[in-house]
Amino acid sequence: MKVEVAVVGAGALGLSTALHCARQGRSVVVLDRRTPGSQASGRAAGLFKSVQGDEVRTFLARRSIDLVRHFGEWAGVPLDVAASGSLLVARGGGHKKLLAAELAQSLRWGVDLAAISPAEAAERTGGYYRPAGDEDVVWCPEDVYIEEPGALIDAYLGAAARAGVQVLADEPVTAVTTSSAGVITGVRTAARHIETAVVVDAAGAWVRQVGELAGAWVAAAPVRHQLLVTEPVPGVPASAPITRILDCAVYLRPARGGLMLGGFESAPLPVDPRAQPPAFDTDDVPLDRGVLDAMAAQVAGLVPAAQAEVAEHRGGLFTMSPDGRFLAGPVPEVPGLWVASGCNGSGFSSSPAIGEALARWITGGRPEVDLSALSPARFTGVLTDEALVERGTWQYAHYYDPLTA
Ligand SMILES: Cc1cc2nc3c(=O)[nH]c(=O)nc-3n(C[C@H](O)[C@H](O)[C@H](O)COP(=O)(O)OP(=O)(O)OC[C@H]3O[C@@H](n4cnc5c(N)ncnc54)[C@H](O)[C@@H]3O)c2cc1C
Structure with a gap:
């Protein structure tokens, strides 16, 4: 050939x-x-x-x-895309500063964004997000997801x-x-x-x-990343936006009538396929539900539905630079x-x-x-290989605060 x-x-x-x-x-x-x-x-x-x-x-x-x-x-082939928009949420001084800086620079780079009140954020989610009242929120109407x-x-x-x-x-x-x-x-x-x-x-x-x-x-x-999808729960409209809670490094979105939750571990697991048997693939990446359960508990005050019954738990490898x-x-x-x-x-x-x-x-x-x-x-x-893994895992753990990188 x-x-x-x-x-x-x-x-x-x-x-x-x-x-x-x-x-x-x-x-x-x-x-x-x-x-x-x-x-x-x-x-x-x-x-x-x-x-x-x-x-x-x-x-x-x-x-x-x-x-x-x-x-x-x-491309001549249909593709369904959920034009949901997204919310970026920050609690605490450091993350609020980070969000303000991201808002300013992204606006400079042409992104359509606006700071909104926690109450407006809740309304946009159809109620799946329960405002704390003192958090900062940015609304990004451009963002989308593929179910x-x-x-x-x-x-x-x-x-x-x-x-x-x-x-x-x-x-x-x-x-x-x-x-x-x-x-x-x-x-x-x-x-x-x-x-x-x-x-x-x-x-x-x-x-x-x-x-x-x-x-x-x-x-x-390569570094492990995991997410879960809950069973269908009332109060999560399919049209609701993605929510990213910076201070917990957690993201949520509507999925199959329930919620999807994923997040970034602070102690990430690097997995080098070169050190694995030749047949190794993504199904062999060890998963840990405890990591996601802890994240769901962390955001439960803002998103109670995150703790609903889990229908799917999946994961795989990011390739971090x-x-x-x-x-x-x-x-x-x-x-x-x-x-x-x-x-x-x-x-x-x-x-x-x-x-x-x-x-x-x-x-x-x-x-x-x-x-x-x-x-x-x-x-x-x-x-060196060691420095590569050290820096890659650092980048993973700091996914939502790139300005501090
Ligand atoms: C749980 C999870 C959630 C994620 N969520 C998001 C998200 O919301 N948004 C986002 O942008 N990204 C997300 N990512 C990251 C995203 O999945 C990856 O960035 C993206 O899929 C990488 O695509 P890829 O083509 O590089 O890798 P892959 O999809 O892994 O494709 C690489 C392919 O190479 C093949 N291959 C390997 N070796 C050989 C060989 N010797 N010969 C032939 N073929 C070979 C493999 O079989 C594989 O199919 C997520 C990842 C995970 C694990």
């Missing part, structure tokens, strides 16, 4: 990059060691968030919201098929081949050798392994190798715009936004 672009990993980031490369007229194959969307992407909460820690990520987040809201128009993460994967797969992308499931890439000058020449699986000048490493929690196959060091540390920013762009020491990773918990929601910008760059065009700050090369040779 010979293609112009081979993408390793059929998660949200790989599929989006593949789709956009094909839309730029390139022949593209995507390979996955399992079923497309079965790993981190299939576990996502589906939240899109326009408030981000810097201008590039703000652009990518907002562009992504635009792309999913109009998916059917540009089931598989819907975005299916939409990508449908659009990719229409654009001529070949997706090969259950076909792990076992080698990345290079010329004697170290330039990418192809990828190998048990079934075939695929000749290509461009390989995109979008292997999620396995991004380091795939990078290593090509002789590259990718600065991504040392500075909390994506890893997206070419790997200079291996010409032809590109990385689409370092999701830092936002890979699902930023995948539409990251794929679009990377594809422009890969195909010789100018990306809509300068991605150089996200270069995978920014950590090459400067970090």
Whole structure:
């Protein structure tokens, strides 16, 4: 087989990059060691968030919201998106200061936001949020969510098929081949050798392994993340907004007639698939309900329904980078190798715009936004494995206070 672009990993980031490369007229194959969307992407909460820690990520987040809201128009495949808006809540001096700073900078970067009263916040949620009265709240009307993460994967797969992308499931890439000058020449699986000048490493929690196959060091540390969905509870309208409570690092949204709750552990669990048996996948990530029960108890005063009976508990791995920013762009020491990773918990929601910008760059065009700050090369040779895990877990634990990073 010979293609112009081979993408390793059929998660949200790989599929989006593949789709956009094909839309730029390139022949593209995507390979996955399992079923497309079965790993981190299939576990996502589906939240899109326009408030981000810097201008590039703000652009990518907002562009992504635009792309999913109009998916059917540009990709030709329908996609249901809940245009819910979201609330950011802060209690306590430090988090109130942080929220005020985020509000000011996000407004500067063009995000539609407004400070509202706790009572208005409660009204917007249809009552699932019970105001304390002295908290600060910001309303973000732009934010959206996708009810089931598989819907975005299916939409990508449908659009990719229409654009001529070949997706090969259950076909792990076992080698990345290079010329004697170290330039990418192809990828190998048990079934075939695929000749290509461009390989995109979008292997999620396995991004380091795939990078290593090509002789590259990718600065991504996988860290566990979990969420739960309650049984249906009265008083949670499907149209209610997402609520993010900064001081508890907890997010909530309507889900299947109940509530979804997820959050960021202060003592995160790093999991390195390289140290696991070869068959390791997301189902093998150890889950801990106690972490989520404690979070539900922490927010019970504001959101009593968070403590309803649990219908689903799921989890998977974030790929954290040392500075909390994506890893997206070419790997200079291996010409032809590109990385689409370092999701830092936002890979699902930023995948539409990251794929679009990377594809422009890969195909010789100018990306809509300068991605150089996200270069995978920014950590090459400067970090030990231990420092990578230490910084990645720090970023995870501080997900909602990036301004202090
Ligand atoms: C519980 C949970 C909730 C989350 N909520 C959100 C959210 O609300 N919003 C948000 O933006 N993000 C969220 N995330 C993060 C989001 O899921 C990830 O950022 C995103 O899915 C990453 O996509 P990916 O394509 O990099 O990885 P993945 O979806 O993991 O895809 C990588 C793929 O690479 C394949 N692969 C690995 N090695 C090989 C190989 N050698 N050969 C071939 N294929 C290979 C894997 O099988 C996998 O399918 C959440 C994550 C979790 C776990």
